[in-house]
Each structure stands twice: as structure tokens, then as C-alpha cells.
Amino acid sequence: MKLARDTWLIFQRQIQLLLRNPVWVFVGVFQPVMYLLLFAPLLKPALNAPTQAAAYKIFVPGLLVLLAIFGGLFQGFGLIAELRAGVIERSRVTPVSRLALLLGRSLRDVVSLIVQAVIITLLALLFDLRVFIGDLLLAYLMLALIALMTSAVSYGVALKVKSEDALAPLMNTVAQPVLLLSGILLPLTFAPGWLQGIADWNPFSWAVDGTRALFAGDLGNDKVWQGLTIVAVLAVAGVVWAARQFARSVR
């Protein structure tokens, strides 16, 4: 199938370039590791958690979602460099599927996110975090869908604004409220009613709740399927929108 083949070609190329310079995967994981080591220890007393492990069960899923959101949202920068080098235009004169141009790149982002998530999870194991492997894989699926969506959106916006100077403040402006309203750092159960009301409209808040439920081993919790459905729908919408940007004129 043409789409699958084309996506694989683009993905392969992107992974090859990533492996040539894998330092970025580790740079990306540096900040969350710092949170894990330097911020998480405050949580047991702050959350009144019975054990350190319990605090990590709340904090680590949030941290992973944070990583997926931010990792994805800033992928557009690489695309702007590619635009400038003429690589995108060169692809667009070939019959390659436009959706594949996007998917190949976004899948690379998903893979590098999963690698980062595994690193964080392994480190968290050292702090007595324990998760069932099945639940963990479902949580990774949630993260993959989030990264797929945020990276696709980032690519779409990058194609529209075409400049790093515009992309950086734009992504920061979006990311900050999304981050604060999703209860990533502290659960929103502490939030006053009005804040919770707003957060209910934030899809990432649902994703965080779902991921926390999975880490808690509560597979039957409604938040799991709700979170997965919401991010899956948004990921599809993001991909469709961004693929259309790839199909349209790009200078």
C-alpha cells in the first residue's frame, strides 16, 4: 500500500538522521529526569501520600504526559529548518503521499517519545514505583497518541507560520495553560471548583487522569477509556489538519 510504503520511507529517513545525532533524545529527557529527581521527593509530604511509591504513582504519569505534550509541540522547529533547506519542496514535487510526509515525521516523534518514557519509567522503578506491564503499555499508547497529536499540530503550525520566531512564542502560549490546567504537577483534586470546571474542558486533563488510573492499576476506571478516546479523536483531527497543510502550497 502506497501510504504505508511512503510513510515508512519518510520514517526511516527521519530515524536515520535522529540516530546520527541521538543526543537530542537525551537532551529531551533531561528536564523530566530533573523533575523526577529534584521535584518528586517533595511530593510525599505535600500530597500527604502514605509512601514515596504512592506519590510517584501520581506524579510519574503526569510527568510522562508533560513530556509527550512538550516533546511533540516543539517538533515544528525541525520542520522549519527542512523547509528552509528546500527538502519539503523537493518532496512535494514527487508523487509521495502528503499524509506520509506528515506521518513519517510524527511517527519518529512518537518513537523518540516512547524511548524517553521508558527511560523515565525505569528510573522511577528505582524509587519503588510498580506498575503492571499491561497497564503500562496502555499508558504508553495514551502517550503515543498525545505525541502524535501535538507533533502533527506543531508541524501544521510550522507550515503556516514558517518562522521559528513565530513558532516559539505561539507554542509556549498554548502549552502553559494546557500544562497548568491538566493537573500534571499536582492533581486537580486540590483545585477550587471553578478551576476544576475549566480543567474539565482541557483534553489533556482527561489524558492525565486516565494515565494516572492506569498507573494505579485501575484498568476498569472510566477515565481510562474516556482519556484514550479523547486523545485518539484529537490525534486523528490533528493529523488530518496537518496533512492538509502539507498538501497545500508551501514555500
Add this chain to the structure above:
Amino acid sequence: MIETRGLRKSFRSRAGRETKTVDAVRGVNLEVAEGEIFGFLGPNGAGKTTTLRMLATLIEPDGGEATIAGADLRKDPAEVRRRIGYVAQGGSTWDESTAREELVLHARLYGIGKAEAHRRAVRALDAFQLSEYADRKCKTYSGGQRRRVEIALGIIHEPKIVFLDEPTTGLDPQSRAHMWDEIRRLRTEGMTVFITTHYLDEADALCDRIAIMDHGEVVAEGTPAELKREISGEVVLVGLDAATTPKAAELLDTEAYVSKLETVDEGGLRLYVDEGATAIPQVLRRLDHAGLDLRSIELHRPSLDDVFLTKTGRSLRES
């Protein structure tokens, strides 16, 4: 091979609160025959690149039609893409990739199988004398090497037509001459080559036929020789001081052998004559008789710049 009718494109640009519509291409009609090197000559901003990008399916025309290698540009752009190659002006290679990787990937994007893509890459590297650097990163290449990689990319799928947007801009004279040879080689291989250029010598030496473009319109079309022949006769350039120019113009304008006279801005005259060899002594005699000193006198056979000048009223070098 290429036929366009009334191809149009305008862009909207916003400066402050005002929106301005710029007609970049206003109704271009072209016919390019199979196996020729066709050149688009014109100053920067004439609409050459915009036309090329429309033909290469990169931007959608606002109006008009085009048939490219038998495929309809408006109805079947996907088929056009399969049949053409396009090499952009600003480059198209990635710093961190090697020429071989780029060639293989690009061939595969055209649907060519893995083994065949590798074979073609080897052949292209060889043909463009790039084998030596094939596995070095593109960022280490010289300007000329990089341009050769880009042209090799544009033809890796053996298209019927290849569009080259200003293929020699920014190259040193030696690399330029080399690139001309490469382009001629493409024609020998049966490809139709469509280039844009703002170099007169390039259009003259390289192209079988050219279209001169200015302000979004084709103002002249033909072989370089035809176009030059259209400007009948030769030009005598008389170098004069700005002060004496009007007086000399007055004197010479009435001479029978001067078919047209133009004043050069910084002083001097441009005389259109049938035969320069007989006109020059007469000009000298006339000016000498009137006591006007001249700084220089030059005989000028028509160049493409003269063609440009007569069609647009400006010199290409000035625009």
C-alpha cells in the same frame, strides 16, 4: 511537450492595513518542443519562478491551462509530478545526509524499488562526477558539487522534462561552464530542459529557444538568433559628454542612415543603423564638422539585452 494557455497567478500581500494584489504572472502562453533547452529570461521578479512553480505543481494557477508531457496540469497534477523533474533555486539537500542517501530516498519517493534506486544512485553519482564524495555529508560539498547533486535528484526518475530554476546562480565561472555541459548532456539523453535565468550569456549560449519575460508577461519568444535578427541592423554607441549629447542628437537624428536614435542617460547616443561599418565614418565626420568631441565610438551587434531593451524599454542589466 509543454503547452500553456493564459496561465495566471496573483498574490495578495499585506503591508500594514492595506492589502495589495500583485499580478505575478498575467496570462502566459508557451509552447516547448520535445528535446529542446528552453529558457525563461527576465529580471528578478518577472514571474519566471512563479510560472515554473505552477508548471511543477507546487502552486495552483489562478487561471489558464497547461499540458505537460501529455498530462493536464489542472486535472491531473499527480500524473504531471511523475513525468517531470524539478530543481529549485534555493537548494534541496539536507546538510546531514549524504548524496547517496538523498538520491536513493528521492528515487524511492517516486515509487522506484530499493535495489533499482541504489543502482540509479550509483549511475547518477557517476554521471555527475560525484562518486568520490557520495558518502560524505552534503554540508561538506562545494556550491558546484551541491548543485550537481540537486540536478541529479531532479532527474533520478528519468523524467521527460526537467525544470531548473536558475541552475547557475551563485556558481563560480568554472562551475557554471561545467553546469552548462551537464545541461546539454541532459538534452542529448532525450530530455526536454526548461530553465530560468537572468544571465544573457546563459540564455544565448545554452538555450535552443527562449521566452523573454517581464512583469509577468512573455514579451518575446524565439531562438536567440531569431530574436536578435528581429532587431534589424546594428547599434553604434557614441560616447559623449552629457553637455554635448543633445546637440549631437539633433544633428544625427536627421541623417538618413540612422533609423532610430536614443539618448543614453549618463551622456551618449545609441544609433540604430543598418550597417555599422559604413555608418561610423559618417558619424565621425558629422560630429567633427560640427566641432563636437566624442569620447568613444563602439559598434554593437545586437545582443539579447538589446532585444530586451526594445521589448521593455529597459536594459536587463539595469533591472
